[in-house]
Amino acid sequence: MKVFKFGGASVKDASAVRNIFKILSDLPEKEQLVVVVSAMGKTTNALEDIYRKAHQRQEFAPALESSKAYHLDIVRELFPDPGCPVYAEVAAQFQELEQTLSSLQPDHWDQQYDQVISRGELLSSIILHHYLQSQGLSTYWLDCRTCLRTDSTWREGRLDWTYTENQIQSTLPAILQKQIVITQGFIGGTADGLTTTLGREGSDYSAAIFAYCLNAASLTIWKDVPGLLNADPKLFKEATRYDEVAYQEAIEMAYYGASVIHPKTIQPLANKCIPLYVKSFLHPELPGTVIHDCQHGKIAPSFILKQNQCLLSFKAKDLGFISEEHLSAIFQAVHAVRLKINMMQNSALSFSVCCDYDEARVQQLKLSLSDQFIIKYNQPLHLFTIQNYDKGSIQRLTNGREILMEQRTRHTFQFVSRPTDTIEH
Ligand SMILES: Nc1ncnc2c1ncn2[C@@H]1O[C@H](COP(=O)(O)OP(=O)(O)O)[C@@H](O)[C@H]1O
Numbered sequence: 001m002k003v004f005k006f007g008g009a010s011v012k013d014a015s016a017v018r019n020i021f022k023i024l025s026d027l028p029e030k031e032q033l034v035v036v037v038s039a040m041g042k043t044t045n046a047l048e049d050i051y052r053k054a055h056q057r058q059e060f061a062p063a064l065e066s067s068k069a070y071h072l073d074i075v076r077e078l079f080p081d082p083g084c085p086v087y088a089e090v091a092a093q094f095q096e097l098e099q100t101l102s103s104l105q106p107d108h109w110d111q112q113y114d115q116v117i118s119r120g121e122l123l124s125s126i127i128l129h130h131y132l133q134s135q136g137l138s139t140y141w142l143d144c145r146t147c148l149r150t151d152s153t154w155r156e157g158r159l160d161w162t163y164t165e166n167q168i169q170s171t172l173p174a175i176l177q178k179q180i181v182i183t184q185g186f187i188g189g190t191a192d193g194l195t196t197t198l199g200r201e202g203s204d205y206s207a208a209i210f211a212y213c214l215n216a217a218s219l220t221i222w223k224d225v226p227g228l229l230n231a232d233p234k235l236f237k238e239a240t241r242y243d244e245v246a247y248q249e250a251i252e253m254a255y256y257g258a259s260v261i262h263p264k265t266i267q268p269l270a271n272k273c274i275p276l277y278v279k280s281f282l283h284p285e286l287p288g289t290v291i292h293d294c295q296h297g298k299i300a301p302s303f304i305l306k307q308n309q310c311l312l313s314f315k316a317k318d319l320g321f322i323s324e325e326h327l328s329a330i331f332q333a334v335h336a337v338r339l340k341i342n343m344m345q346n347s348a349l350s351f352s353v354c355c356d357y358d359e360a361r362v363q364q365l366k367l368s369l370s371d372q373f374i375i376k377y378n379q380p381l382h383l384f385t386i387q388n389y390d391k392g393s394i395q396r397l398t399n400g401r402e403i404l405m406e407q408r409t410r411h412t413f414q415f416v417s418r419p420t421d422t423i424e425h
């Protein structure tokens with residue numbers, strides 16, 4: 001059996017949904033398949049905006065109406081018959097969403113976020129399931145919250161692998177004998193029946209969980225790019241495709257910020273040697289990239305940019321050296337506010353970290369450490385990483401930039417700098 005994952009771009013409008021049917025109908029008839037789908041287009045961003053407004057008691061109705069209209073336009077185009085049950089199911093999703101939004105509690109920001117933001121994947125999977133059925137495919141809509149059990153770490157649910165594996169293995173194989181399973185990426189459920197999310201862009205990870213639990217022959221993630229490239233083509237000219245990449249290299253690329261694959265995706269696949277194909281949904285006939293257990297020589301340098309970074313520096317108030325005790329206090333506080341460190345460096349009197357910028361979390365951190373440290377920060381910044389660097393690739397990227405922090409290991413070169421108008425000079 002195989003697992004396919006379709007991201008937001010591959011369900012962004014009615015013709016994209018039709019294209020999925022085309023890809024699936026080209027498969028051999030007996031192929032057993034789980035299809036994991038993300039929210040349509042930029043729905044998750046739209047829901048975040050609606051949620052923020054609702055939480056701050058601002059007018060959110062127009063933004064909600066616009067998301068509803070976006071989904072309904074797609075539904076109308078795909079289902080000319082207004083009696084099709086998809087209309088009632090989509091309406092019910094929006095009704096429940098409105099109920100949640102109008103009864104928000106002032107606290108529990110992260111918990112309520114998950115209850116709201118998860119609607120995007122529920123909507124897209126319902127629409128895709130009904131469309132594939134209307135075209136003659138036999139599909140089964142699975143509410144993945146019944147299988148993917150997480151703890152209640154809101155916005156970044158941690159998976160209960162044992163429960164999830166048992167649940168998936170005891171329910172799905174029988175269904176897969178007869179039907180294609182359509183389910184949601186990005187979301188899971190707690191033992192109390194609440195919804196969790198797995199971290200932004202987490203649908204790839206969901207697909208890897210299904211592939212792992214079902215011992216799939218492969219996972220394919222369908223993208224708007226021809227495969228895994230050595231850079232984001234939206235930012236770097238002349239990005240080139242890798243034919244094959246080893247698991248470890250792909251883990252590193254995702255970790256450093258290559259947003260084409262969620263960082264947690266590869267590990268479960270590598271543990272069972274399940275190949276991951278990155279393929280173009282626009283050109284499904286092309287080979288794409290395979291990420292698997294392979295040995296090859298040095299691959300072309302890859303260029304990775306993480307935006308919206310912040311450089312924090314900590315100095316002990318007594319002007320003492322940065323000791324292990326200081327570092328321990330800093331790490332505990334960083335962990336408590338859930339800031340993500342991407343690079344760090346220490347000198348005699350100060351310790352610096354580059355992390356994803358989140359104003360509220362940075363302020364919380366400053367508050368919790370202000371007794372011991374003088375804390376300064378600088379943002380917005382860019383973090384560049386070059387894997388498999390050489391002299392030319394470093395020159396190409398650093399040229400004309402002011403570098404605020406830099407680090408080099410045998411394979412990886414990283415630096416933090418201020419944003420400039422163009423990525424390449
Ligand atoms: N190394 C890379 N190779 C290919 N695409 C990349 C890479 N790094 C970033 N991207 C970006 O990832 C995008 C596809 O991922 P994403 O937007 O998450 O798709 P979806 O939401 O449809 O799953 C591409 O359009 C491309 O701009």
Ligand SMILES: N[C@@H](CC(=O)OP(=O)(O)O)C(=O)O
Nearest residue numbers: 007008038044200201202203
């Ligand atoms: N919809 C979620 C999960 C996801 O993975 O989406 P995509 O596959 O479109 O990156 C998000 O945008 O974060």
